[in-house]
Amino acid sequence: MTGLKASAKQAALEQILIPARIVPVLTIDRLEDAVPLARALVAGGVNVLEVTFRTEVAAEAAKAIIAGVPNAIVGIGTVLNGDDLHRAQALGARFAVSPGATPELLDAAAASALPLLPGIATASELMQAQARGFGLLKFFPAEQAGGIPMLRALAGPFPATRFCPTGGVNAGNVATWLAEPNVVAAGGSWLCPASDIKSGNWEIITGRCIDAMRTLRKK
Numbered sequence: 001m002t003g004l005k006a007s008a009k010q011a012a013l014e015q016i017l018i019p020a021r022i023v024p025v026l027t028i029d030r031l032e033d034a035v036p037l038a039r040a041l042v043a044g045g046v047n048v049l050e051v052t053f054r055t056e057v058a059a060e061a062a063k064a065i066i067a068g069v070p071n072a073i074v075g076i077g078t079v080l081n082g083d084d085l086h087r088a089q090a091l092g093a094r095f096a097v098s099p100g101a102t103p104e105l106l107d108a109a110a111a112s113a114l115p116l117l118p119g120i121a122t123a124s125e126l127m128q129a130q131a132r133g134f135g136l137l138k139f140f141p142a143e144q145a146g147g148i149p150m151l152r153a154l155a156g157p158f159p160a161t162r163f164c165p166t167g168g169v170n171a172g173n174v175a176t177w178l179a180e181p182n183v184v185a186a187g188g189s190w191l192c193p194a195s196d197i198k199s200g201n202w203e204i205i206t207g208r209c210i211d212a213m214r215t216l217r218k219k
């Protein structure tokens, strides 16, 4: 696979994340939940979805959403290594997300055409990603790793780096995160908690998305 220029991949990722503003992180245990869940999110105005590689059915679930919910823009999360990245690309994902930024994964992503949003929680991890051309990063786990004060501290030495915080983001704090000048979008599982997926509470999930998007539009 020929790698695209880092700047082109970053631009592609920005075009997905900036208008989305919020990216639900999906952990799908039952394949039959995949399409109704994605439809519920899209019906609520949330169309960029991160399907995590955390369950046995994750790859099939992503495939089902890509085939069955054309308005969804599907990324693959919990990408841990080059093999995961290649699997994500083969599924037809539009982007990949990782919780961390190992040199092995960053090198694989630099050589791949699939845009990666690598996770960082420290200045050194950020520098490793930056050295390979990654300027748009996931800040993970955002609340636990220091929250907004940590992000503001990183903005000092790294003013050009932009972030998608994930981890501990919820309905109560998402607008505050998105108000930070170096935050382009925020991710998390709060829109579709495991209990609602298990119970098939699709209308509740849609309603939560509508409320979230309405609140963000007012800001």
Ligand code: 3PG
Binding pocket: 025, 099, 140, 141, 166, 167, 168, 169, 187, 188, 189, 190
């Ligand atoms: C994750 O990878 O689990 C995400 O960061 C979601 O975190 P959250 O459940 O705190 O939103």
